[in-house]
Each structure stands twice: as C-alpha cells, then as structure tokens.
Amino acid sequence: MEPPLEGRTARKHREIVAAATAAFVDNGYDGTSMDEIAASAGVSKQTVYKHFTDKESLFSEIVLATTGRATGIVQLVTESLADTDDLARDLGRLARQFVTVLMDPQVLRLRRLVISSAARFPELGRTWYAQGFERALAAMASAFADLDARGVLHADDPELAADHFVGLLLWIPINKAMFTGDDDYGASADLDRYADAAVAAFLRAYGRR
Amino acid sequence: MEPPLEGRTARKHREIVAAATAAFVDNGYDGTSMDEIAASAGVSKQTVYKHFTDKESLFSEIVLATTGRATGIVQLVTESLADTDDLARDLGRLARQFVTVLMDPQVLRLRRLVISSAARFPELGRTWYAQGFERALAAMASAFADLDARGVLHADDPELAADHFVGLLLWIPINKAMFTGDDDYGASADLDRYADAAVAAFLRAYGRR
Numbered sequence: 001m002e003p004p005l006e007g008r009t010a011r012k013h014r015e016i017v018a019a020a021t022a023a024f025v026d027n028g029y030d031g032t033s034m035d036e037i038a039a040s041a042g043v044s045k046q047t048v049y050k051h052f053t054d055k056e057s058l059f060s061e062i063v064l065a066t067t068g069r070a071t072g073i074v075q076l077v078t079e080s081l082a083d084t085d086d087l088a089r090d091l092g093r094l095a096r097q098f099v100t101v102l103m104d105p106q107v108l109r110l111r112r113l114v115i116s117s118a119a120r121f122p123e124l125g126r127t128w129y130a131q132g133f134e135r136a137l138a139a140m141a142s143a144f145a146d147l148d149a150r151g152v153l154h155a156d157d158p159e160l161a162a163d164h165f166v167g168l169l170l171w172i173p174i175n176k177a178m179f180t181g182d183d184d185y186g187a188s189a190d191l192d193r194y195a196d197a198a199v200a201a202f203l204r205a206y207g208r209r
Numbered sequence: 210m211e212p213p214l215e216g217r218t219a220r221k222h223r224e225i226v227a228a229a230t231a232a233f234v235d236n237g238y239d240g241t242s243m244d245e246i247a248a249s250a251g252v253s254k255q256t257v258y259k260h261f262t263d264k265e266s267l268f269s270e271i272v273l274a275t276t277g278r279a280t281g282i283v284q285l286v287t288e289s290l291a292d293t294d295d296l297a298r299d300l301g302r303l304a305r306q307f308v309t310v311l312m313d314p315q316v317l318r319l320r321r322l323v324i325s326s327a328a329r330f331p332e333l334g335r336t337w338y339a340q341g342f343e344r345a346l347a348a349m350a351s352a353f354a355d356l357d358a359r360g361v362l363h364a365d366d367p368e369l370a371a372d373h374f375v376g377l378l379l380w381i382p383i384n385k386a387m388f389t390g391d392d393d394y395g396a397s398a399d400l401d402r403y404a405d406a407a408v409a410a411f412l413r414a415y416g417r418r
Contacts, residue, residue, distance in 0.1 A: 028239070028325070030237070030239040030240065031239065109328070112324055112325065112327070112328065114388055115321055115324050115325065115387045115388060116237070116321065116324065116325035118321070118387065118388055118389060118390035119318070119321065119390045119392070120390075121390070122389060122390035122391065125388050125389045125390045126388075126389045126390075126391075128388060129384075129385065129388040129389050133384065133388060157406075160406055163380060163381045164377050164406075164407070164410050166380060167376040167377050167378075167379070167380030167381065168373050168376050168377060169376075170376070170380065171372060171375060171376030171379065171380050172372045172376065175338075175342065176338065178324045178327065179323055179324060179327055179334050179335075179337060179338040179342060180327060180331060180334045180335045180338050181327030181328045181329075181330070181331035181334045181335075182331065182335075183328070197366075197369055197373075198373075201373050201414040201415075202414075204413060204414040204415075205410040205411075205413040205414040206410075206413075
C-alpha cells in the first residue's frame with residue numbers, strides 16, 4: 001500500500017534534511033552543493049528546491065534543528081542537581097556526562113561548522129548561540145541558584161558560577177579537538193580526568209567552606 | 210637608486226604574505242584564490258607561484274607565522290608573575306591583558322580560520338596548537354610551578370592549574386565571539402569584569418588558604 005501523499009512529502013523532507021546535514025557537517029557550507037544533497041537524498045534537485053528556497057535556508061534550518069540537543073543537556077543538568085544530597089558525587093556525574101556529550105564527534109563537527117560560518121551568517125550564529133549554548137548555561141545557572149538557596153553552594157552570581165563550571169570542564173578538550181581537527185579525541189582522551197579535576201576546582205572555588 | 214635584487218624579492222614575499230593573510234582571514238581558504246592574492250599584492254600570479262608552490266603551502270606558511278604571537282604571551286606571563294609580591298594584583302593585570310590580546314578582532318578571525326580548516330589540514334592544526342596554544346599554556350604552567358614552590362600558590366599540578374586559569378577566563382567571551390561572528394565583541398564587552406571574576410575564582414581554588 002502506498003503511504004499517503006503527506007507522509008511521502010514529510011519523508012522526503014526528512015531525507016533531504018538528513019542528507020544535507022551529513023554533507024554540510026562533512027564538507028562545510030562552501031563545499032556542499034544542492035546537486036550533491038539531491039543525489040545523496042535520492043531525489044531530484046527540483047524536489048530539494050520545492051522544500052527549501054535556497055541553500056542558505058536549508059543550511060539555516062539544519063543548524064537550528066541541532067539546538068534541540070540543548071534540551072537533553074537541560075534535562076541532564078536538572079535531573080542531576082535537583083534534590084541532590086551529595087553535591088560532589090552528583091556534580092561529578094554531571095560533569096562526566098556533559099563532557100562526553102560535548103566531545104561526541106558529530107557535536108564537534110557541528111560546532112566547527114557553526115563557528116566556520118558565523119562570520120558569513122551572524123544572525124544564524126546568534127540564534128544558535130542563544131537557543132543552544134546559552135540555554136544549557138541558563139539551566140546550569142538555575143540549578144546553581146537553587147543550590148545556593150539551599151546553602152549547599154556559594155554562588156551569589158549563579159550565571160558566573162555556571163560560566164566557570166563549564167569553562168573549567170571544557171576549555172582544553174574542546175579547543176584541542178577544534179584546533180587539531182581530531183574529532184575523535186574524546187575516544188582516546190581521559191575525559192573522566194578532565195571532569196573530576198574540574199569538579200574539584202569548582203568546589204574549592206564555590207563550595208561551602 | 211634601485212634596491213638590490215634580494216631586497217626586492219624579500220619585499221615581494223612580504224607583500225604576498227600580507228595580501229594572502231588578509232584574504233584568507235576575511236574569506237577563508239575556499240573563498241580565496243591565488244589570482245586575488247596576486248592582484249591584491251600587486252604582483253603577477255607567476256610571481257606568487259615563484260614564492261609559493263601552491264595555495265596550500267602559502268596558507269600553511271601564513272597560519273604558522275601567527276604562532277609568533279604566542280611569544281608575546283609567553284613574555285607577558287613571565288614578566289607578570291616572576292618575582293610578584295602581590296599575586297592577586299599581578300594575576301589580575303595578567304588576566305586583563307591576556308583576555309584583551311585574545312579578543313583582538315584579528316586574533317579572533319585567525320582562530321576561526323584555523324578551526325575552520327582543521328578538519329582538512331589536521332597536520333597544520335596540530336602544529337599551530339602545539340606552537341601557539343600549548344606554548345602559552347606551558348609558560349603559564351611554568352610560572353605557576355614557581356609560585357607553588359615559593360608557597361604563594363597551591364598548584365601541585367601546574368599544567369592543570371594553567372588549563373583552569375585560562376578556561377575560567379576565556380570560555381565565555383571567546384565562544385560568544387566564535388559562535389555569533391561578532392569579532393568586535395571585545396570592544397563592547399566588559400572584559401575587565403571577566404578577568405577579575407576569573408582571578409577571584411582561581412584564587413579561591415588555587416590560592417594558599
């Protein structure tokens with residue numbers, strides 16, 4: 001039985017998005033053509049243009065769709081820290097999961113793609129930063145504010161505490177992957193060590209004495 | 210009087226390098242052609258090829274030349290922290306200067322360029338990371354090791370302390386500029402506030418109690 005027309009259209013849309021995501025992440029904006037996307041999605045170029053006016057709007061949709069990942073991080077932060085009765089343990093678990101998610105090869109490639117195209121598409125970059133990066137930070141700040149109110153953490157500026165937590169955790173592994181192009185660095189690096197060291201320093205700086 | 214031949218060759222080399230640097234930083238690797246570089250340097254394309262075998266080797270020379278900037282940072286770190294008798298004050302000055310240098314628009318554009326091309330030229334990325342990024346970190350680690358030996362700082366793992374100092378300082382402003390494409394962000398942001406907050410947190414984490 002043939003699927004209904006709407007189902008086919010939606011499926012083609014999904015297939016184009018999947019093919020375009022892979023192409024942009026692997027080859028960048030300039031290195032990707034609508035022809036290649038059409039071929040890789042198994043549709044005609046005309047079909048691609050029926051779904052997306054041009055390459056830029058396809059690119060924009062794809063990049064912004066990835067901010068959905070931030071929702072998972074927000075949940076992870078909230079579940080890890082709400083009602084914690086052992087902050088060092090739960091912050092440690094959160095740090096290990098957080099660095100693992102951010103060092104995923106696909107996430108690293110996406111990060112490089114957004115950075116690479118930010119100068120050309122600043123509006124897209126700003127939206128991605130607000131809906132992705134800053135949303136995850138805001139969830140962390142909110143959790144730290146609660147912990148401060150409970151007297152577990154000393155964070156009278158919770159946004160700053162969130163900035164510092166993430167900076168301690170990610171500065172080195174993320175930059176190492178970004179600059180050296182080694183998107184599999186997370187698999188070989190001792191990410192747990194980065195996480196544990198960041199949590200220890202953070203608790204010295206922000207823990208209750 | 211005509212300058213000697215060697216002088217002219219060296220000058221042309223410098224002019225090609227300057228034109229190519231500006232073109233690559235502004236338009237990326239793919240967006241730059243040898244024709245444009247020749248035109249902007251005011252030489253023939255043949256002359257460009259006499260100095261550089263191909264676009265890739267020209268790009269490589271230009272990117273690696275910028276690791277010379279790390280020398281200035283190494284000096285800044287050494288001069289700021291050697292013989293300090295007021296660590297909070299001198300670390301604060303270092304942090305303010307360091308974030309200002311790293312947030313310079315040209316340095317941000319160069320950072321984006323290296324990150325953008327790292328997946329394609331990983332060897333170049335690795336060399337840049339080792340000669341630039343890691344050299345500055347090593348200078349900081351060495352200064353922290355001295356301060357630990359003098360009993361001024363508590364940093365039994367000075368490399369880790371250096372990672373943490375820089376991560377506290379730079380994670381937010383650098384990422385904000387990278388993702389939003391706002392390379393002038395340093396001019397509008399309160400960088401001193403980032404610096405002072407990072408130093409305060411660092412000293413809580415690593416200062417002698």
